[in-house]
Amino acid sequence: MTSTDARTLPDHLDALFVGGTWVAPAGSDTLTVVNPTTEEPLATVPAGTPADVDRAVTAARAAFPAWAATPVAERAALLTALADGLAARVPELAQLIAREVGSPLRFATSTQAGLPIEVLRSYAALLGEFSFEEEIGNSLVLREPIGVVGAITPWNYPLHQVVAKVAAALAAGCTVVLKPTEVAPLSAYVLAAVAAEVGLPAGVLNVVPGTGPVVGEAIAAHPDVDMVSFTGSVRAGRRVQAVAAGTVKKVALELGGKSANVILDDADLTRAVKVGVANCYVNGGQTCTAWTRMLVPESLHSAAVELAIDSAEKYTVGDPLDGATRLGPMVSAAQRDRVRGYIEKGVAEGATLATGGPSAPLDRGFFVRPTVFAAVRPESTIGQEEIFGPVLSVIPYRSEAEAVEIANGTPYGLSGAVFAGERDRAVAFARRLRTGQVMVNGGAFNPVAPFGGYKQSGIGRELGRYGLEEFLEVKSVQL
Numbered sequence: 001m002t003s004t005d006a007r008t009l010p011d012h013l014d015a016l017f018v019g020g021t022w023v024a025p026a027g028s029d030t031l032t033v034v035n036p037t038t039e040e041p042l043a044t045v046p047a048g049t050p051a052d053v054d055r056a057v058t059a060a061r062a063a064f065p066a067w068a069a070t071p072v073a074e075r076a077a078l079l080t081a082l083a084d085g086l087a088a089r090v091p092e093l094a095q096l097i098a099r100e101v102g103s104p105l106r107f108a109t110s111t112q113a114g115l116p117i118e119v120l121r122s123y124a125a126l127l128g129e130f131s132f133e134e135e136i137g138n139s140l141v142l143r144e145p146i147g148v149v150g151a152i153t154p155w156n157y158p159l160h161q162v163v164a165k166v167a168a169a170l171a172a173g174c175t176v177v178l179k180p181t182e183v184a185p186l187s188a189y190v191l192a193a194v195a196a197e198v199g200l201p202a203g204v205l206n207v208v209p210g211t212g213p214v215v216g217e218a219i220a221a222h223p224d225v226d227m228v229s230f231t232g233s234v235r236a237g238r239r240v241q242a243v244a245a246g247t248v249k250k251v252a253l254e255l256g257g258k259s260a261n262v263i264l265d266d267a268d269l270t271r272a273v274k275v276g277v278a279n280c281y282v283n284g285g286q287t288c289t290a291w292t293r294m295l296v297p298e299s300l301h302s303a304a305v306e307l308a309i310d311s312a313e314k315y316t317v318g319d320p321l322d323g324a325t326r327l328g329p330m331v332s333a334a335q336r337d338r339v340r341g342y343i344e345k346g347v348a349e350g351a352t353l354a355t356g357g358p359s360a361p362l363d364r365g366f367f368v369r370p371t372v373f374a375a376v377r378p379e380s381t382i383g384q385e386e387i388f389g390p391v392l393s394v395i396p397y398r399s400e401a402e403a404v405e406i407a408n409g410t411p412y413g414l415s416g417a418v419f420a421g422e423r424d425r426a427v428a429f430a431r432r433l434r435t436g437q438v439m440v441n442g443g444a445f446n447p448v449a450p451f452g453g454y455k456q457s458g459i460g461r462e463l464g465r466y467g468l469e470e471f472l473e474v475k476s477v478q479l
Contacts, residue, residue, distance in 0.1 A: 008095050010189040013045050016052055016209070017192035019059035020202025026051040031182045031209065036102040036329040036366040037319050043100075045185050048210030053177065053218040056206035060148045060175040061224050063203030068145045068173040070201075075171060076127040078200055082167075083120035085194035086159075090114065093159065093187055098320040100184040101158060102328035102366070103283055105321050111283075112187075115447065116163035119463065122448050123171040126468060140477040145173030146250065147226030149471060150219035152212070152240065154232045155183035155331055156286040156388075162188055164451075164462045165229045166205060172471035177206045177225065179216055183331055185209045212236055220244045220251075227252070227471065234411075234456050252460035252470050254288070254452055256386040257414030260407035261291035262429065264400070266421030267441075269300060273307040275442045276417070277392060281315055281370060284328055285390035286335070288457075289415035289437070292387060293376075294394045295403050301396040305374040308394060309355045315370040315390070317361045327390055329366040336366035339389030346373050346382040351393070378406045386412070400429070408434045413454030415439070436461075 015022040025046035035042040046052075067075075086093065093113035098105050103112050132143045151165040158181060169176050180188035192207045208215055216236075220228050220243040227250040230240045237253045244251045261276040263269065279291045296304040320328035330336040340358040347353055356371025368389050376383050376393040383393055397403040407416060413435040420426035423440060430438040436453040439445075450466035452458050460470050 008092060008099070009043050010096070010186055010193060012193070013043055013186075013189060016046060016048060016056070017189075017196075017205070017207040018052075018056045019206070020196065020200075023055075025049070026055075031185075031211070033100055033184065033186060034332065035099050036331050037099070039333075039364060039366070043186060045209045047182075048179070048208040048215040050214065050218040052208050052210070053215055053222060056177045056208050057148060057222050057224050059203035059206055060177050063201055064145075064148060064175045067175055067201060067204050070173070072127045072132070075173065076124040078198060079120050079124040079127075079167060079171060081198035082191075082194055082200070083117045083124070085198055086113070086117050086120070086191070089190060089194070090117075093190060095321070096186050096190070097158060097184070098328070100186050101155060101331055102320050104325045104328050105323065107283065108320065112157060112159060116159045118447050119160070119163050120167045122464065123167045123468065126448075126465060127171055130465065130468065138479050140479055142475040142477060143469070143472040144475055146471050146473050147174060148224055149174045149176050150222070150225040150228045151176055151178045152216050152219060152228065152230045152232070153178070153180055155181040156283060156288070158184040159187040159191065161231050162191060164467065166191070168462065168467040169229070169471045170204065171468055174227075174471050175204050177208060177219055179208055179210060179219055182209060182211050216240065217243050221246055223247050225249060229470070230254070237458070253458040254460075254462060255414075255456060255458045256412055257288045257290070257453065257457055258293060258384065258386050258410040258412040259289055259291045259415040259417070259435070260293045260295050260433075261417040262295045262403050262407055262419070263297070263300070263304065264418065264420040264425065264429065265297045265300070266425070267419035268421070269304060270307060271442070272419035273304050274311050277308055277311040279417070280392045281312070281327060281390045284330060284368075285339075286331060286388050291415070291417050292391065292393060293383065293407075294392060295397050295406055296394060298396040298398050301374070301394065305354050305372065305394050308372045308392060312355050312370045312372050312392070317367050317369065327370055330368055330389060331366070333366055335388065336368055339368045339387055339391065342382055342385070342387045342389070343371055343391060346376070346380070346391075346393075349377075349380045349382070351376045351380060351382060354394075356391075378409055384410050404429070404432045411456040414457035415453075
């Protein structure tokens with residue numbers, strides 16, 4: 001660990017955050033967080049145990065009645081205070097996430113650190129207008145907090161994915177036991193520290209780092225956890241759902257994606273390809289909504305590939321703390337090897353490697369070359385499976401109907417895009433896509449619109465009013 005790393009690390013990394021204070025873990029095992037740029041250890045955190053989970057759930061259960069009864073205005077004020085506390089730490093958070101995940105510093109500042117603050121503020125504002133009760137005929141319909149929520153979060157957006165769950169759950173009046181990813185848990189420690197500073201009541205937010213098979217499964221199985229909200233792989237999501245079924249608790253899942261960027265024949269091809277490559281490579285391609293498949297008319301395939309090559313080769317690979325870097329490392333050696341394996345598979349299955357490839361671009365760090373494949377068959381491995389790296393597959397199509405078929409022809413349905421000369425045509429096409437969100441002509445991400453997927457991309461929605469409602473039970477009182 002470098003001296004610079006040590007100065008930017010959060011406090012209390014040897015502890016758990018339970019019942020409003022930092023406590024020693026039940027066991028002595030630890031998890032090592034690795035800097036993916038240097039391949040050196042960055043920090044260690046406790047490897048939580050089922051006993052730690054039980055202590056955290058007990059604290060959350062004890063805190064629930066008072067938090068559920070806390071006036072909405074007070075909950076909103078605390079969410080705002082959390083947002084203000086994180087906002088005061090944006091440089092620290094950005095540096096921290098750049099080191100533990102590899103996101104280029106500019107992106108780490110604007111999105112990794114900035115978006116969670118925006119989400120917290122959005123829930124504080126929503127509480128000012130959301131109705132927790134309504135009358136339907138002779139019934140008073142109440143929306144009440146579901147109870148203790150177990151939140152299990154991934155490494156690619158380590159603070160945003162935490163806040164997307166925690167902010168909504170707290171706004172609803174739920175208490176939370178959080179298992180941050182073992183790969184990048186450090187920003188969750190900052191959030192816990194801010195929660196303590198702003199006076200979030202003890203037990204409302206509890207943080208237990210650890211592995212999925214130990215801490216994650218203990219949360220999912222615990223009889224006093226009323227709901228599990230999970231973001232991660234389809235494989236792990238299936239396991240969470242299976243374990244949670246033992247106590248018949250609610251499960252919300254935000255899983256993978258294989259999103260299609262469909263470029264119609266009247267679109268501005270240059271802009272559509274440039275924006276498409278940027279979206280595919282955002283956060284090193286380690287984004288579940290990344291447009292990893294670019295569908296173009298067969299007659300425009302060659303032109304689109306040349307434009308994609310030109311864009312891809314402008315993505316400078318390097319240290320995320322260097323302002324010139326546009327593509328940082330993959331988060332881990334395992335992830336780097338996985339992505340390189342997919343690139344090799346694409347070549348082996350006959351796709352044309354237009355630029356990039358599996359060879360290492362730098363001598364040190366978990367880096368992958370920005371890669372573009374041309375003439376990809378829709379049914380091929382790289383056309384079907386989530387790669388989670390900077391790998392773009394350009395797929396030609398012969399008709400609009402075939403484009404719809406290809407776009408919908410994977411097990412996923414999380415996101416997608418369509419570019420067309422006329423917005424109405426693009427919107428009409430978007431309606432035919434079986435996916436939870438579609439960006440039209442480069443439309444911006446909306447942090448208060450519902451986020452989630454069809455098919456194996458998940459169950460439920462996050463963000464905004466729809467995200468809040470996931471954490472509410474509905475009661476009918478007949479009058």
